[in-house]
């Protein structure tokens with residue numbers, strides 16, 4: 001079977017690495033891919049916003065499954081265009097991808113289906129936001145831009161002055177959809193569940209580190225490292241999150257005639273009264289996908305095909321190694337601001353010979369040399385019988401790599417290590 005994978009990050013390198021292990025794979029195409037993905041796939045230049053061009057490529061290359069890695073093409077309706085052309089797709093349609101594309105959509109669905117989440121108000125202008133704040137909320141209050149914001153659209157304001165500052169930014173261009181939320185207290189964990197719109201298959205848990213600095217300080221990033229599983233999400237809490245949050249979401253979307261097909265990534269807050277939904281993503285996390293793929297023991301292509309064809313109920317459980325996996329992101333100096341491009345990267349083979357798997361995120365081949373071409377550059381990933389062993393193996397990998405322009409956090413997994 002020929003497969004087309006869309007995307008170019010560390011998440012897609014991990015998916016390509018795992019898809020390449022499938023016995024039923026013939027040719028894997030990746031668009032645009034990256035030098036790491038090129039070890040497993042034929043990389044092609046395709047503009048994912050040009051749906052007609054993607055359909056034409058699929059037809060011309062006998063592609064039987066398209067795997068959409070990032071959120072933007074999902075929210076843009078590429079899944080709809082491919083399905084309309086009779087192509088199997090891993091990833092939801094535009095309507096169901098609103099779970100990630102619009103925070104207001106998700107909050108309204110939670111209210112309707114009685115799903116535990118933070119109390120909220122949707123507003124459309126600064127005047128409405130100020131009125132809602134005065135009437136309903138205490139501090140801290142969480143202020144969110146409604147659309148896709150790559151993790152940068154959330155402000156936790158602890159005072160009226162901080163809220164006013166957030167409003168200055170969010171309403172700088174005039175009226176805009178914004179969600180105000182009650183602040184939830186607890187530890188965050190991520191739960192992944194595959195669904196074909198009806199059946200659910202739990203697909204592992206993880207915790208990531210969103211802040212750029214050690215001790216979880218400094219600006220938010222896409223994620224500086226992650227580990228799986230997340231023991232804080234016990235089997236009992238996971239079962240509760242599925243029963244109270246994920247299952248009612250899947251059911252509500254199906255009843256609306258817009259079933260969700262793909263992977264649901266639930267960002268949970270584990271509060272004193274149980275798991276509550278912080279947000280949904282309509283795709284795998286990056287770098288959470290890297291640790292999930294290292295642990296997943298099954299045939300990813302067969303599983304994705306079962307999701308795409310609505311046959312997930314036949315599939316049984318997903319098997320994961322008992323090992324703990326950790327990934328440490330190596331970013332280019334300047335990230336999450338303007339990352340320095342072009343820094344030479346050497347020693348990936350040395351890191352891999354030592355047992356790590358190095359997934360490439362923002363890299364480019366410049367002649368013979370691999371160089372940095374993005375904020376997050378590498379995700380150095382390793383497993384071990386416990387979190388300490390996984391951590392040691394991942395950092396051994398990091399230390400084998402020579403990338404003078406790069407930096408990483410040295411404390412990935414600190415919460416779990418402290419426990």
Ligand code: AMP
Nearest residue numbers: 118142151154181182183184267278279
């Ligand atoms: P989001 O983009 O909705 O995932 O928000 C980004 C981050 O902001 C989350 O990972 C949380 O750390 C934090 N956050 C979002 N909503 C809340 C909330 N209601 N209470 C506490 N923290 C939140």
Ligand code: GLY
Nearest residue numbers: 222223285286287
């Ligand atoms: N690592 C967070 C995300 O993928 O959204």
